[in-house]
Amino acid sequence: MRSRSLRGLGVVALAAGVVLAGALPASAAVLPAGKIVPVSVDDPGSAFVGGEHPSISAEGRFVAFVSDSTLLPGANGSKQVYLRDLQSGAVTLISHRYDDKKAGGQAFSDHPAVSADGKFVAFTSMATDLVSATLKTNGVQQVYRWDSSTGAISLMSADSTIAVNAADRAVGDGIDISDDGKLVAFSTASSLEGKMTLNSEQVYVRIADSGYTMTISEDVTQSRGVRGRSDRPVLSPNGRWVAFESTSTELDPNASSRGAKQIYVQELRGPSVMVSQSAGLGGDKDSFDPDVSNGGAVSFATFATDLQSPAVTVGRAQAYVSDADGSLTLVSHIPGDPAAASNGTSTETSISGDGGTVLFVSEAADLAKTGGFRQVFQWTRSTNASMAVSVGVGTTAPGNAAAFDVQLSSDGLSAAFDSNATDLVSSPVAGGTRSESYAIGLQALVPPPVVPTPTPSDGAQGSASGAVAPAASGPAGGGGRLANTGADITGAGAMGAVGALLLAGGAASALFLRRKNERGTDRG
Template structure:
């Protein structure tokens, strides 16, 4: 019997516990019961497009999705390379590359929508600018389109990859590489793309950044990235060149892949070959390719007055630096929108000290790494889930295709590894396909995005090219497994998954406060325990007696509250009248698919007499049914006269989860400045965030509250027959699950049968699963899991059937 990896819910709650212990005020007001705040982890399910499609990207707010696919009805279903725009708010579709008289049909690839959702940039072999594109031979160029909802027209494409001349004399470059997508800033005005290094070296690549706010032919419009050598290589090694650009939202940070020594200082000058000191790199063996690395160029650090002149300088930083000698290639950079984080894939085995990586064959399995520009740190992101401070264990089959959200705290990648989740997906699809994995590197958690309708059974590992919106609310990818999502279409299809934040903001009772005077400042904590970020924009209270005095939710508006993170709203009550006072606090987002969360505020105008210290406490992270250490409080009489207390009462959302283990205050008389003591024990009855409060009321009607909370988790365990003879029945017993919960039992490798059972009133299960004669034999893992993330597993030896043993045998199955 063995325990599975730590459930994601527990990791999130542990991460929040320390802050709650300090602030202790995201609780429920006296006498009111808040909704159950248990985090449900059943994943949302993908919806696939009805046409053959691939290579999707999504706008920052998640409203617009653009992808490449086949032509629409009436245009010939076999027309390849159409670019489609989907409005996610109403599911409408627009073909952005309809056939146009006079323009030779061709393929269009790698559509990228800008963060503001107003432009789409593509690589195409179509001559979309008849004035500047001669449309001769096999060639590709980069074009940009201002979308109709932002004032543009479908046919009004703008040439990006102009190589020479100005105005109407400018001509298309005809030299763009169709292997890699362009990179685009959030406003669509900065575009980086990969192209031929020069005419004499058509297979060698370079990267150019174009500023579309600068007129064609003017200095500063097109710049080669610093670190570009000034001539093609003449070496014993082979080279791919500079390629795969990525760009921050404001366009000031550019990452790229290069097999040159590109961290050298260079002097790029617009519209001419770059002059500088960068040299081509070396390889691991003669005749092989030179080692590629990922580099970062911070354009904001450059003196703007020198752009386009010989005085222009910039330093490029290498982010894939090994510990010691070169051992492999790094490539495919992805940038967070704020430019802080760079994710990339690498076959190098010495980038992170202490990492355990899978054995290498002729090539080592690539892993995904995350570089933080603020401190230069590098971590292994494609790792087994667990404590992020411990030495990581890498994905056993590798990982590729990283993609980041705006703030870099959410990371997508593709992997077929078997050690990232308790269950495995069916290994089908193309070579670059796999599971779509959502990682929260700071917490060490992983979610599988590509799941079936039950929210946790893995879909076939036939998925690739993941991207997400700025807050991680919309994830897009393409898949060959559209049939499991209910589509009858054959071929690749774009899949769209909608995530939502899970917000915890409980009610607050501030007790009695003097009329006309501001009371103590309370810190209400908004926590996000979901799988997508929340971006607070406003905080409002509908009763002017409650004053919002600050908090991080307001001090940094529009900054995302990442999964597992928090922000605070500071509140005070200044009663205008005596008696009960109520209000509602609402914290809201703005824009498409905006979320909001509200909480009920309660207080009383009067003469305060009791002051508890501390005002709140957190009982820690506790197994359901187990008691925590006591939380101690002192209650002082701050009035000038003696007061008598009534019996203390525990109220709120989860009063049954907290017990008074020491009570020196109930029915006691406190003289002025004297105090009494209480202790509270947290014994959770269910998992998740649990909260309540101790209400202390005096005989004259004044009262105060002590706010108490804790986080609870289940620790399920599964036991199975050590050996089962196929065909036969496998006996299973489990403990520690939630009571009366549906549990699905299946083989970890995805093959064989499965069953669903229900736990008893104490969270136990007992079941038998049929093992068929055709089931895979050998040492296997059986997994039991619930929709909200409770997982346990056990190992079983499946013995193949003896000759002549089958359905007609008197011993089948265990007759």
């Protein structure tokens, strides 16, 4: 995606062919709106088996999840990764041994991320028997990718050499995969591109087909990894953008991190831009749980009190969206007041590919009658309103226990999450003693009618007092900072991530300069 150096141009050549193929059409909705279905069930679907960390495909057909149940294929007492087909009901063992696809790996596997069409699943694992008998995994957690066309598993957390040396430092739990399955993001303190890591965890992206691993969390010279911990990377569905958390002070020269963990976004090989900031100053407290749309809009959660005016005084984390033009929208606001933060902690944000929908988890009693439990909420840009979606069967009331680990499909029409509730589905019966994984079809929230502006009278200029203010500022998909690049920011173009790579230099500069100019204006 980058043309800032010859190395960046090399990435373009190596990534050729990063095109989404074989995906179902976006219209092939699997779940009706408002419908919740169980995912972590046995093969007949007659009993819950315990599930966690679900990941859902673009149109909601496939859900990957983790379970240690003996009722699932390949069970051996360790957590394994599985893929559920919600159309057929079939469940497939993903984290299998290299020499036996019906046997789970000898140690735990976790944190799956599924591609748009369910063809690829990335996951973390401590198992040593997933790829070959000779591969040295160094006794630490690694990242792998499963390919449904062959059933083969490949190591992703490796350097770019022919020898394919695995990371010698453990990979973090937060990983992601692009919709086409060709890019995998992860973090580790290992040096995988020959650059110094300064013993700090760095963010990497692996181009699976070429075997090339690039450093994302670089200093401005692109010569080394940054000081401070960078982790929890997420990829936009089209693979163009990477967002991540970092405590580093070296990523964005135009913003001060103020000693707190901040959220950054960049195109591959482009400059990092801090999004959890206002007028060039990072939030006064930690930000976390980012996600990024195809156009570079970033959702995140933060304890910061000073990203908006009036300041947040409730002492609880809130959910925001930072659009590509630099505008910031409070997502977890109370009904009817877009500037008023809710009274409960809101975390775990997930944004749709077009940036129009954000899911988040909140216990706030002034968003819904949560009963003090975390629940999943759906915010829609067109209405600037949110509603609880982790609700009991046959009712609009939130479930009777906590919901969490939410992930929105890239088309914004379905989601997966975990819950301890026992009233989300009528069958099978959930025990409530462990979490189970679910999928849900989301409802379209209808925007309120627009009140027309009164007709001017007596030759006076028209008054805006009768007009309805926009529900949320900023472009839905991030067109503001990319409008002049000619880029396909929706990801719908046939070239997908490759087209984004070819336009990287100009778009990255537009992002950087737009943010810089916006900050300068704010400083007045």
